[in-house]
Amino acid sequence: xxxxxIRRLLVVAVVGVIAALAWVPMMVxxxxxxxxxxxxxxxxxxxxxxxxxxxxxxxxxxxxAFFGIGAYSSAIFIELLPWPVVLLIAAxxxxxxxxxxxxxxxxxxxxxxxxxxFGLAELIRQLVTWFEAKGTRPPGRYVxxxxxxxxxxxxxxxxxxxxxxxxxxxxxxxxxxxxxxIGDDETAARHSGIYATRIKIVLFVLSTVFMSLTxxxxxxxxxxxxxxxxxxxxxxxxxxxxxxLGGTHRLxxxxxxxxxxxxxxxxxxxxxxxxxxxxVGVVFLLILYAMPRGIAGLVDRLxxxxx
Amino acid sequence: xxxxxxxDGLTRRFGGLVAVDGLGFSVASGEIVGLVGPNGAGKSTVLxxxxxxxxxxxxxxxxxxxxxxxxAPDRIARLGVARTFQPARSFASLTCHDSVLxxxxxxxxxxxxRVARDEADRLLxxxxxxxxxxxxxxxxAYIDHKRLELARALALQPELLLLDEWLAGxxxxxxxxxxxxxRSLGEQGIAVxxxxxxxxxxxxxxxRCLVMNTGRLIASGLPAEVLAEPEVVRAYLGEEGDA
Numbered sequence: 001x002x003x004x005x006i007r008r009l010l011v012v013a014v015v016g017v018i019a020a021l022a023w024v025p026m027m028v029x030x031x032x033x034x035x036x037x038x039x040x041x042x043x044x045x046x047x048x049x050x051x052x053x054x055x056x057x058x059x060x061x062x063x064x065a066f067f068g069i070g071a072y073s074s075a076i077f078i079e080l081l082p083w084p085v086v087l088l089i090a091a092x093x094x095x096x097x098x099x100x101x102x103x104x105x106x107x108x109x110x111x112x113x114x115x116x117x118f119g120l121a122e123l124i125r126q127l128v129t130w131f132e133a134k135g136t137r138p139p140g141r142y143v144x145x146x147x148x149x150x151x152x153x154x155x156x157x158x159x160x161x162x163x164x165x166x167x168x169x170x171x172x173x174x175x176x177x178x179x180x181x182i183g184d185d186e187t188a189a190r191h192s193g194i195y196a197t198r199i200k201i202v203l204f205v206l207s208t209v210f211m212s213l214t215x216x217x218x219x220x221x222x223x224x225x226x227x228x229x230x231x232x233x234x235x236x237x238x239x240x241x242x243x244x245l246g247g248t249h250r251l252x253x254x255x256x257x258x259x260x261x262x263x264x265x266x267x268x269x270x271x272x273x274x275x276x277x278x279x280v281g282v283v284f285l286l287i288l289y290a291m292p293r294g295i296a297g298l299v300d301r302l303x304x305x306x307x
Numbered sequence: 308x309x310x311x312x313x314x315d316g317l318t319r320r321f322g323g324l325v326a327v328d329g330l331g332f333s334v335a336s337g338e339i340v341g342l343v344g345p346n347g348a349g350k351s352t353v354l355x356x357x358x359x360x361x362x363x364x365x366x367x368x369x370x371x372x373x374x375x376x377x378x379a380p381d382r383i384a385r386l387g388v389a390r391t392f393q394p395a396r397s398f399a400s401l402t403c404h405d406s407v408l409x410x411x412x413x414x415x416x417x418x419x420x421r422v423a424r425d426e427a428d429r430l431l432x433x434x435x436x437x438x439x440x441x442x443x444x445x446x447x448a449y450i451d452h453k454r455l456e457l458a459r460a461l462a463l464q465p466e467l468l469l470l471d472e473w474l475a476g477x478x479x480x481x482x483x484x485x486x487x488x489x490r491s492l493g494e495q496g497i498a499v500x501x502x503x504x505x506x507x508x509x510x511x512x513x514x515r516c517l518v519m520n521t522g523r524l525i526a527s528g529l530p531a532e533v534l535a536e537p538e539v540v541r542a543y544l545g546e547e548g549d550a
Contacts, residue, residue, distance in 0.1 A: 174412035174419055177401070181409045184398035191358060193384040193413035193463055249400070 021157055025150035033149050037221060039262050040156035041214050045235075046242040046254035047163045048210035051170065052203045054248030055179035058109075061236045062101070062117035065124045066094045066208040068230035070215025072128060075141040075225045083147075087216055094212025095205055097124070102201035109186070118233070125231035132227070140226030143219045155217045163210050167251040175199055234277060238265070241284045247294025256295040310369075311336050311467050311498035312357070317366035319352055326352040328522035330366070334467065339489065339499040341509040341530060344519035345542055350502040351393070353519070354469045357500075358390045359383040371466060387415055389460035390469035393502075395452040397444035403431055403455050404440040410462035430458045434488065450481055461492075468492060470501040474508050486512050506534055518542065 024036050045063060053060050073090035081089070105116050132139060170176045181189040182196050190196050219225050238261070246257025261283065268279050291297060310333045317330040327349045334340045342350050355361045357368060359380040368375050375383050384390075389410075398406050407427040411418040418426060431437055434454040444452060453473055460468060474485050489512060493499055503509050509516055509530050516530040520542040526533045533539060 174409075174417075177405060177409055177412060180400055181398045181406075184400050185396050187360075187380075188392070188396040188398065188459075189409070190380040191384050191390055192410040192459055193381050193415075194409060195379075195381050195413070 018161065022154065025153055030149070033153060035262070035266060037149065037153050037156060037218075038266070039258060040153060040160055041218050042239065042242055042258045042262055043255055044156060044159045044163050044210055044214045045239045046246065046258050047160070047167065047251070048207040048214075049239050050243045050246075050248040050251075050254045051163070051167055051210075052179075052200075052207040054243070054253075055176070055183045056200060056203070057183045058106070058200070058204075059114045059240070060117040061114060061233070061240065062120045062208075063211055063239045064231050064233055064235040065117075065121035066098065066211035067215035067218070067235055068121075068124065068128070068227070069094045069097060070212035070217075071219040071222075071225050071230040072141075072215075073212070074216040074219035075143050075230075078143055078145060078220070087213060090212045090216035091209045094208050094215075098205040098208040099201065102204045106197060106200045106204060118236070121231060121233060121236060125227045128231065129227040140224055140229075143223050143225060145220045145223075147220055149221070152217055152221050156214065159210060159213055159217070164251065166206065170203070171251060175203070179203060234280070237280055237284070241280055241287070243294075245283065245287050245291070245294055247291075247296025247299075249293065250296040250300075253294055253296035256299075260295075309336050310334070311371060312500070313367075313369040314357075315367045317353070317356065317363050317368065319349075319356055319361060319363050325522045327356065327363070330519070330522075330524050332517055332524065332527060334498040334500050336466070336498055337493050337496045338515065339493045339501065339513050341513035341516040342500060342502045342519065343504070343506065343509055343516060343534075344525075347521070348519040348542075349522040350519055351471060352522075354390060354471055354500075354502060357383075357469060358388060381413070384410075384463055385413065385415060387463065387466040388469065389463040389465035389467070391453070391456045391460055391471055391473050393471040393473075393475065395449075395456045397447075397452055397455060399444055402441050402443055403436055403447075403458070404428070406444070406455060407431060407458050407462045410459045414463040416464060427458075427462065430461050431455075433461070434458045435484065449476060457488075465497060467498045467500070470499065470503075472502055472504060474501075474503060474505065482508065506530075510534065 025033050028036065045067065049060065049063055052058065070090040073093050074086055077086045077089055101120060105113060108116060178189065178194045178199050181192065181194060182200065186196055215230065219230070222229065242257040242261045243254040244257065245261055246255060247253030264279065264283070265276065268276050287294065293300070312334040314333065315331045317327055318325065319327040330353065342353065344350055352361070356363050359375070359378055359382070363376060370386060370388060375386065375388070398409070401409070404427050407430055408423055411423045411426055428437070428440060431440055434457050436451060436454050436458060439447060439451065444455065447455065457473065470489070474482060477485050486508065489499060489501070513530050515528065516533045517524055518526040518533055518539045525542060526536050526539050
C-alpha cells in the first residue's frame, strides 16, 4: 500500500520535473537557455555512453566520431530534405558505421578497444577533411535553419527522455543482465549461453545512435561546422569524464556528473579559456583516485544500497 | 543408456605439443565419468575443446548425435553442455540470484520473469546456497563460489555437465555433500564428465573412469580396476613408484 503510494508520488514527481524542464526556455534568458542546451546535450551523450560502456567496461573514446557524423549529416542535408528525414539519415549513418566498427572491434578488449575507438574518431575526422578538400570546398559548412534555440533544447530534452526510457527498458530486460555479466567475466558469460558479441554490437549501435542524433541537433545550434569542431576529441574526453564522475553503474549516474562538470567547465571557459583541457584532465584524475564509483557510488553508500 | 557425448580421434596441438592425441570415448545419459591423469595430461584441454573454447585439429565430437565442432561456446551452452572452471569464475557485480538468472534467461528454455526467479531460488537451494540469494560473489567463501558456478551450470538445464575439479578444496563433510549432489545429477539423467585429482572421489562417485597421460587415453573402465592398472600407477607415481 505504502509502496504503491510512493510509486504514484514518484510518477507525479517525474512528470512534474519533465514539465518544468520543458518550461525552461520560457523561464530563462538566452544565456540560461544556452547553458540548458549544453546540459541536455551532454546528458544524452554521457547517458548513451554509459548505456554501453558502463556495464561492459568497454571504454570508448569514439563518442565524437558518431556525434560528428550526425553533425555533418545535418550540415549536408538540412537545406535539401525535411528535418525528420535528416535525423533519420544521421541515425542511419551513425548506425552503419557503428555496425561495421562493432563487428570489427568488439572482439577486442581492454586498452586495445580504447585505442581503436580513439583512432576511429581521428580517422573519420581525417576522412571528412580529405573528402571536403577533394570537393574543393572551403573547409567548413554553414547550417542554416529556422529552428530557434528553444526548438533545439526541446529536441535534446526529448532525446534525453528517450535515452533514459531505453536505459530503463534495458535494465529490466535480460539484456541488461547479460551486459553486466559480460562486463564482469565475458568467458563465463559465454558459457552461460549469452551471445556476447551480438549483444555488445546491438547495444553499441543503440548507444551511438543517440550520439549521432545529438550531433545532428547540435549542428543547428553551432550554425557552422568543420571537421575540427564536429570531431573535436575534447567532446569524447568530456563525455567520458562526466559519465565517470557521475557513476556508470546507475542509469542516473552520468546525469549527476554532467551538471557539476558542465558548471565547472562553463566557469573555466569564461575565466580561463586556455586551461580548459587541463581542468578536464585534473578532474578525471581526481575521480579515479577519490571516487572510482562516481557520485552515484557515494549516493549508494549513503543509502547503504549494494550496487 | 543412450550416448549423450561421443568423441572419436580427438586431437589438439599447441605448436609442437600434442595436448590431446587421438582421444575417443563416450558418455551416456545419467552416467558419471571421471577423467583423470597427472598434470599436463590434457584433461583441461579436453574440457576446453568440448565446450568450444578451442577447436580440435582432428577428430569428431557428437553431442546428442550432432557434431558441435566449430560451434561457439555460447551456442554449445544453449544446446545443453554446461561447464565449470578451475578456479571458479563468477560475475562480481551480480548477486547469486541474478548470476543464476543469466543462465536461465539465455539457456535452453530462455526463462524470464517470476518463473525464472523461482527456478533460480530452487537451484541455489539445491546446491546449498539458499541462504545467500542476495549475496555478491565477493562475500562468498571459496567453496560457495563453486556452488554458485554449479547452480549457473544447472540453470542451463544441461544434458551434459563438464566439471573441472569441482570437488577440489572441499573438506570431508563438504565433500560428502558434494558427492551426493553430483550423484543426484546423474540419477536425474544428466551425463557428467568430471576432471578430478582425488582418486578416492573418483572411486566413490564415478561409474567409469578415463585415464589420460601426455594427451593419450591410457586406460578406461571401472574406477577400481583402472586405477590399479600398472600403466596408470606408473603415470601417476613414476617408474619407481611403490606407494
